[in-house]
Amino acid sequence: MNKNQIRLAVAGINGRMGKNILKILNTQIRKNVLLNGAIETKSSLKKRNKIFYKSNFLKIKSNLIDIIDYFDILIDFTNPKSTIEHLHICKSYNKKIVIGTTGFSIQQKLIIEKISKNIAIILSSNFSLGINILLKILENITEIFCKNKLENKIDIDIIEKHHKNKIDTPSGTALSLKNVIIQIYKxxxxxxxxxxxxxxxxxxxxxxxxxxxxxxEQIELIHKVSNRHSFAEGSIKAAIWLYTKKTGIYTMNHVLEI
Incomplete structure (x- = not known):
C-alpha cells in the first residue's frame, strides 16, 4: 500500500449515503484514496455482506473494531447512537472521523466536542457546496438587515423538505441555517x-x-438537490482534507474555505 494513501471506512455502507459514496469511489479515479473497510448492522448483513469495489469484493463487518487496523478515517452517516459509539472507538484507536449524522442531543454534541480534543473530527449537517455557500450568503444578508435596523420588521421562516423516512425534524441543515441567523442577531x-x-x-x-x-416585499433563498451525489462527494472531500489534521472539530466551511 502507498504510504500516502488515505484509507477510508464507511459506516452504513448499505444506506442511502453509503451507496452514493461507494459509487463515487468506484467510478472516479483517486490515486490517494482507498476504501478499505465498511460496516453495517447485522440485519443488513443478512441481505448483503460484501460490496464490489474496484474489481474486488470487500467484506462488510458489523463491528468497527473488526476493521480498526484497516482505515485512517471513518465516514459516518448512520444515527446518533451508532455514531457516538463509533466516535468512542475512534478516540481509543486514534482514528479520524467525518460525521454526517444529524439529530444529536445536546449531551451527544458535548461528547463530540470533548472527543475532538483527542482526535480530528468534521461535523456537518450538510456536505454540499451549494448549502455551505447559502450559509455564507445568509450570514451576509442577516448582517445587512441588522445594520439597517430592520431586524424587528422582518418575519423569517425556514421551510425544509425531505423524504418521508427522515427521522429528525427539523433537519440538521435547517437548524444550521437558523443558527446562522440567530448568531448574527445576537x-x-x-x-x-x-x-x-x-x-x-x-x-x-x-x-x-x-x-x-x-x-x-419578500426575499427568498432556495437550495435544492436532485440527488445525493453532492453530499457524498463533499464527505469524501472532507475526509481528504481532514487527513492532515491531528485534533479539533471542523465544519465544511473549513474544508471549502468559504
Whole structure:
C-alpha cells in the first residue's frame, strides 16, 4: 500500500449515503484514496455482506473494531447512537472521523466536542457546496438587515423538505441555517424568532427555503438537490482534507474555505 494513501471506512455502507459514496469511489479515479473497510448492522448483513469495489469484493463487518487496523478515517452517516459509539472507538484507536449524522442531543454534541480534543473530527449537517455557500450568503444578508435596523420588521421562516423516512425534524441543515441567523442577531443584542417548517414526503432528496418577509416585499433563498451525489462527494472531500489534521472539530466551511 502507498504510504500516502488515505484509507477510508464507511459506516452504513448499505444506506442511502453509503451507496452514493461507494459509487463515487468506484467510478472516479483517486490515486490517494482507498476504501478499505465498511460496516453495517447485522440485519443488513443478512441481505448483503460484501460490496464490489474496484474489481474486488470487500467484506462488510458489523463491528468497527473488526476493521480498526484497516482505515485512517471513518465516514459516518448512520444515527446518533451508532455514531457516538463509533466516535468512542475512534478516540481509543486514534482514528479520524467525518460525521454526517444529524439529530444529536445536546449531551451527544458535548461528547463530540470533548472527543475532538483527542482526535480530528468534521461535523456537518450538510456536505454540499451549494448549502455551505447559502450559509455564507445568509450570514451576509442577516448582517445587512441588522445594520439597517430592520431586524424587528422582518418575519423569517425556514421551510425544509425531505423524504418521508427522515427521522429528525427539523433537519440538521435547517437548524444550521437558523443558527446562522440567530448568531448574527445576537451580535446586535436582539432576539429573533425563526420558524422552521418541515415536510416529509415520498423520496425528496432535500430542499431548503429561507423566506424573509417584510412590508410589501419578500426575499427568498432556495437550495435544492436532485440527488445525493453532492453530499457524498463533499464527505469524501472532507475526509481528504481532514487527513492532515491531528485534533479539533471542523465544519465544511473549513474544508471549502468559504
Amino acid at each position: 451580535k446586535y443584542n436582539f432576539m429573533k424568532e425563526v420558524k422552521c417548517h418541515s415536510i416529509r414526503a415520498a423520496d425528496l432528496y432535500g430542499e431548503h427555503n429561507v423566506l424573509f418577509s417584510f412590508f410589501g
